[in-house]
Amino acid sequence: MTGRHFLAIVAVVQGILLAALLMLIVLNRWFRLRRRARVHPRRVAVEGVMQRWALGQAALGVVLVQLARLPISLAVDALVTWSARVPGERWRQLAVALEREWWARIIRSNSRSGRWWKRLECARFLSIAATAGDTARVLKLLHDSHPAVHIAAVATLERLQSPALATAALERLPSLAPTVGAYYAAMLRRSRAVVVQLLLAKLRRTDDPALPRLAEFAARLREPVLREPLTALAEHRDAEVRVQVARGLGSFPHAASLAALTQLVADALWPVRAQAARSLGMLADPASLPRLRALLRDPDWWVRLRAGLALTRFGAAGRNALLEADVGPDPNARNMAHLVLGLSPQALAEFAA
Amino acid sequence: MNELIRGTDFVILVYFLVLNSFYALLLVLSIPEIWEQTRLADDEDFQRLMQSDALPPITILVPAHNEQRTIEASVTAILALHYRNYEVVVVNDGSKDETLEALRHAFDLYEIPRTYPETIPTKPLRALYRSRKRTKLTVLDKENGGKADSLNAAINASRFPLVIAVDADTLIEADALLRLTRPFLLGRQIAAVGGTVRVANGCVVKDGIVTEARVPRGFLAGVQVAEYLRAFMFGRLGWNRLGGNLIISGAFGLFRKDHLLAVGGYDATSTVEDLDLVVRLHRYLRRHKIRYEIPFIPDPVAWTEVPESLRVLGRQRERWQRGLVAAMWQYRGMLFNPRYGRVGLIAVPFYTFGEMVAPLVEVFGYAITVVGLSLGVVNVPFALLFVLVAWGYAMLLSLWAVVLEEVSFRRYGRFGDLARLVLFATLENFGYRQCAVWWRLRAFLSVWRRKHVWGVMTRKGFDPVTK
Numbered sequence: 001m002t003g004r005h006f007l008a009i010v011a012v013v014q015g016i017l018l019a020a021l022l023m024l025i026v027l028n029r030w031f032r033l034r035r036r037a038r039v040h041p042r043r044v045a046v047e048g049v050m051q052r053w054a055l056g057q058a059a060l061g062v063v064l065v066q067l068a069r070l071p072i073s074l075a076v077d078a079l080v081t082w083s084a085r086v087p088g089e090r091w092r093q094l095a096v097a098l099e100r101e102w103w104a105r106i107i108r109s110n111s112r113s114g115r116w117w118k119r120l121e122c123a124r125f126l127s128i129a130a131t132a133g134d135t136a137r138v139l140k141l142l143h144d145s146h147p148a149v150h151i152a153a154v155a156t157l158e159r160l161q162s163p164a165l166a167t168a169a170l171e172r173l174p175s176l177a178p179t180v181g182a183y184y185a186a187m188l189r190r191s192r193a194v195v196v197q198l199l200l201a202k203l204r205r206t207d208d209p210a211l212p213r214l215a216e217f218a219a220r221l222r223e224p225v226l227r228e229p230l231t232a233l234a235e236h237r238d239a240e241v242r243v244q245v246a247r248g249l250g251s252f253p254h255a256a257s258l259a260a261l262t263q264l265v266a267d268a269l270w271p272v273r274a275q276a277a278r279s280l281g282m283l284a285d286p287a288s289l290p291r292l293r294a295l296l297r298d299p300d301w302w303v304r305l306r307a308g309l310a311l312t313r314f315g316a317a318g319r320n321a322l323l324e325a326d327v328g329p330d331p332n333a334r335n336m337a338h339l340v341l342g343l344s345p346q347a348l349a350e351f352a353a
Numbered sequence: 354m355n356e357l358i359r360g361t362d363f364v365i366l367v368y369f370l371v372l373n374s375f376y377a378l379l380l381v382l383s384i385p386e387i388w389e390q391t392r393l394a395d396d397e398d399f400q401r402l403m404q405s406d407a408l409p410p411i412t413i414l415v416p417a418h419n420e421q422r423t424i425e426a427s428v429t430a431i432l433a434l435h436y437r438n439y440e441v442v443v444v445n446d447g448s449k450d451e452t453l454e455a456l457r458h459a460f461d462l463y464e465i466p467r468t469y470p471e472t473i474p475t476k477p478l479r480a481l482y483r484s485r486k487r488t489k490l491t492v493l494d495k496e497n498g499g500k501a502d503s504l505n506a507a508i509n510a511s512r513f514p515l516v517i518a519v520d521a522d523t524l525i526e527a528d529a530l531l532r533l534t535r536p537f538l539l540g541r542q543i544a545a546v547g548g549t550v551r552v553a554n555g556c557v558v559k560d561g562i563v564t565e566a567r568v569p570r571g572f573l574a575g576v577q578v579a580e581y582l583r584a585f586m587f588g589r590l591g592w593n594r595l596g597g598n599l600i601i602s603g604a605f606g607l608f609r610k611d612h613l614l615a616v617g618g619y620d621a622t623s624t625v626e627d628l629d630l631v632v633r634l635h636r637y638l639r640r641h642k643i644r645y646e647i648p649f650i651p652d653p654v655a656w657t658e659v660p661e662s663l664r665v666l667g668r669q670r671e672r673w674q675r676g677l678v679a680a681m682w683q684y685r686g687m688l689f690n691p692r693y694g695r696v697g698l699i700a701v702p703f704y705t706f707g708e709m710v711a712p713l714v715e716v717f718g719y720a721i722t723v724v725g726l727s728l729g730v731v732n733v734p735f736a737l738l739f740v741l742v743a744w745g746y747a748m749l750l751s752l753w754a755v756v757l758e759e760v761s762f763r764r765y766g767r768f769g770d771l772a773r774l775v776l777f778a779t780l781e782n783f784g785y786r787q788c789a790v791w792w793r794l795r796a797f798l799s800v801w802r803r804k805h806v807w808g809v810m811t812r813k814g815f816d817p818v819t820k
Contacts, residue, residue, distance in 0.1 A: 003366075007738040014745035021752045025775060028759050029768070073395075117392045147539040148393055177540040183407030301470060342466045346488060 042069050043078070050082045054090070060097055072103050076125050083128035083159075091159070095129040104129070111137045116146040123152035130160045142168050151180060157187040166191040170198050173217065174210030185217050196223050203229035212240035219248020227252040234260035242272045250279030258285055265291055270300035277303060281310025289314060293321050296333035304332060308340035309351050358725045365718045366739070372707050373746050379591030380753055386590040387651065391761045393535060394652040409537055410438040411530060411607070412511035416503035417456075417521040418446040423658075425459040427521045430561025432487050436530040440489045442507040443521070447476075447497025456492055460484040469512075473505040473618040481510070500603070501619035501626040508618050511610060518627075520604040524553060524563055524656040532653035533607050536646070544634055544645040545608040547601035548653030549585045551764070552578045556656060563656045566764040568773040573666060576785045577659045579778035583754040589649035590757075597700030598647045599635070603627030605655035612638070612645075625676020632684050635696045652762065667792045674712070674796035681705045712793040744782040751778035 046066045052058035098104040107125045110118040123141045141153035218226045246264045249257040264276035280288045295307035311318035325337035445453045462482035476498035484490040555569030592598045623629035638645045660666040690697040725731030
């Protein structure tokens with residue numbers, strides 16, 4: 001075969017492929033329009049009947065009939081959309097009723113599927129329609145290798161109170177990337193009672209490498225019983241734990257918190273000192289004013305900024321401290337006081353957030 | 354002489370085969386990638402994410418230079434994004450027009466003192482402003498230092514761990530930020546992530562939002578729609594699977610700030626700062642053995658106005674090519690260097706020998722064919738077939754991008770737009786491609802003369818904001 005023959009064959013194949021692609025574009029558009037024309041009225045019907053059911057004007061059976069008429073993926077979409085709009089008890093009735101539906105049984109069986117998108121669909125469905133009988137299924141999905149699946153599964157905690165699920169999610173929390181960890185934490189807050197008990201035990205294991213993440217989570221919960229174990233970690237050798245404790249104690253107004261923070265503002269590491277200064281501002285105890293004035297002379301810029309901002313939360317006393325520093329002998333304190341005094345209330349509020 | 358021409362023709366043929374085989378590989382790899390991305394995009398429960406505090410806070414960096422006509426619409430659209438925790442830092446880069454005044458008037462700015470250290474050195478800052486109307490907005494006014502310098506100034510002023518660079522003439526879709534954070538929410542080790550940039554010319558724009566995607570009727574803008582689709586829909590998607598996206602569009606890319614600071618931010622001397630930054634990021638992360646990914650995800654969309662005149666487009670393409678040449682030269686140590694993994698062994702060689710050298714080879718091929726034909730060395734039917742196959746292949750790639758668009762996002766709802774898109778994808782090879790080759794060739798000449806200019810971009814601007 002010569003080069004010319006080869007090119008001629010390639011040209012013919014290309015021509016066929018070009019024609020096939022054009023056909024594919026047209027057929028795909030036509031097929032999708034047809035499908036849309038078929039499905040759209042059913043979606044509208046589901047929307048209508050869901051609305052009436054949410055208002056108590058339609059029976060649950062009618063909702064189930066309309067949902068069954070939709071393709072499974074669209075039925076799950078509709079359920080996810082409406083789950084946020086319907087009150088808890090009413091939604092639980094729907095979740096229980098869905099257990100008997102054929103299409104819901106198919107979705108549930110997908111928790112064992114080898115295809116991640118099927119498991120994802122199952123996890124999304126269970127996150128809004130799981131019942132106590134689904135605990136084992138959700139547990140399996142929580143340990144799924146595909147991140148989208150276990151992230152969808154953890155949302156089940158929003159609606160299903162289960163110590164087993166909460167424990168599994170909390171065990172996984174420290175090993176997750178920060179953003180995913182934050183999402184898990186948000187979901188775990190719904191199971192507060194179980195989570196607090198677990199945290200009380202975990203925060204006492206001082207050699208646990210997951211301690212910084214657990215301390216961060218404990219601080220976010222703002223549960224009074226967690227103050228004591230958090231305070232006990234103020235002298236922990238891991239700087240990240242001390243940072244989280246320094247940050248978290250600002251949410252626990254107590255003499256022990258103040259004592260721990262007073263110790264933390266003298267830490268060798270600036271991130272610890274900066275967070276401790278911030279927390280002292282949040283507690284705004286007049287006894288900590290001299291400490292914060294001293295921190296305006298800290299060698300680190302961020303610690304000085306945090307101390308300056310903290311002083312603005314002490315009312316007239318804090319403002320006077322800043323005005324004194326503004327004309328004082330220390331150049332660092334002077335500059336920072338000048339900067340903080342020039343901030344608008346809005347800027348201060350944004351820094352506080 | 355005859356042997357030389359035949360030999361050269363053979364080399365060009367082999368180059369053509371290798372390059373197009375690589376494009377075919379990208380095309381094949383884009384299929385599972387778009388399938389997975391579409392699934393993930395469809396299955397997202399945005400309401401739940403919006404309500405959670407898991408969303409990482411983001412700083413949006415908006416460099417603006419002489420953008421008085423579009424700045425209000427752009428910033429208004431950015432401030433209307435569906436995202437819980439973000440701030441916008443607009444940098445007026447020594448504009449000679451009324452950009453700062455337009456901002457001051459539209460957002461009721463007031464001056465504040467500077468509250469952050471200058472981590473990356475930049476041109477002097479004149480003033481820092483906040484808005485009384487929009488608490489998320491900060492405006493920096495600085496001396497002119499170019500886009501990279503402005504972005505560095507904005508990075509210095511940013512408060513959040515993720516930053517996204519957005520051109521002031523770019524319109525971001527309301528849920529684009531939320532979608533762009535998906536790889537972070539999936540727990541992957543992301544250093545940067547890029548979204549799709551689409552052509553806004555011809556679209557219906559209301560209050561800085563593209564309300565209806567249209568394909569422009571003009572040839573030049575229309576052809577660029579097909580070109581952008583090809584670059585994003587299968588080029589970058591394919592690179593996801595090869596682990597070496599070298600370009601995160603400067604008009605729409607989300608970066609981890611700590612990595613940006615570690616590499617010293619954008620290079621103010623580069624003419625294509627986005628390519629330069631991503632290559633430097635790869636180099637830094639590989640050298641320090643930090644696990645990372647720099648993926649492209651197709652569903653977050655930003656719309657940009659493309660040039661509609663040959664002169665402006667030529668300048669833009671020349672600059673892009675100049676930047677590519679400069680970057681490939683500057684980072685030549687990465688070429689075929691196993692220390693940089695797939696980036697050094699696949700991506701950098703492809704961009705060097707495929708993208709950078711391609712216009713030289715193409716023109717050389719045309720020239721040698723003409724000489725060969727005039728000397729009777731090259732067979733006429735063979736030459737014609739070769740050109741036909743080369744153009745046919747390019748058409749296939751463009752049409753494939755249209756297919757990927759149609760089976761996934763289908764932004765162009767009207768049949769007329771789809772027909773025009775197919776037409777432009779087909780016609781791109783006749784005239785436009787040759788112009789592009791010429792502009793890219795000129796870039797080599799500019800590099801030779803050490804010319805370093807951006808050129809003035811003329812934009813029509815979008816509709817004004819409805820009050």
